[in-house]
Amino acid sequence: MPTPRKSRHSGDSTEVERDGGDGGYNAGIAVFSYIIGGIIVWSLIGWGLDYLWGTRWIVLLGALLGATGGFYLSHMHGLTSQRTSSGGSAADSGPSDDGDSNAK
Structure with missing residues (x-):
């Protein structure tokens, strides 16, 4: 479980922010920048x-090449990969190796 830390917002100091809470937003901006930058x-x-x-x-042709190249770069940097929202790894939900179907 990620450890909470103090918020960067001014005002109420009881607000907490989880580590990586804005990672999706930052990845989206990066993907947008790669694609738009490539097109331009x-x-x-x-x-x-x-x-x-x-x-x-x-x-x-240049605009199409730029959009394709921008998506390729964002994909190669791992910005377009599917992420789990629960914070756990994908291996946690798979079947167990010992044959017990109820074990997790």
């Missing part, structure tokens, strides 16, 4: 290539 950067690269070569479709 690769769209600008595509726009520059479109300007140089006189085409109009490379900017769209």
Whole structure:
């Protein structure tokens, strides 16, 4: 069980915050940043290539490449993995190795 710590909020000092309480929010912001950043950067690269070569479709390819790359980076950093909300590990809910189906 995570140990409670004092809240970072000013005011009432009896508020407690669990360790990692804002981890989902931070991961969501990171995923959003990777994807939007990838779209912006690769769209600008595509726009520059479109300007140089006189085409109009490379900017769209760049946006698609940026979104895909941003999702790939967030997935490789472990930000899109499924997390348990109970705080326990996924191994706690599996069957026991000793054959006793009621043991946990």
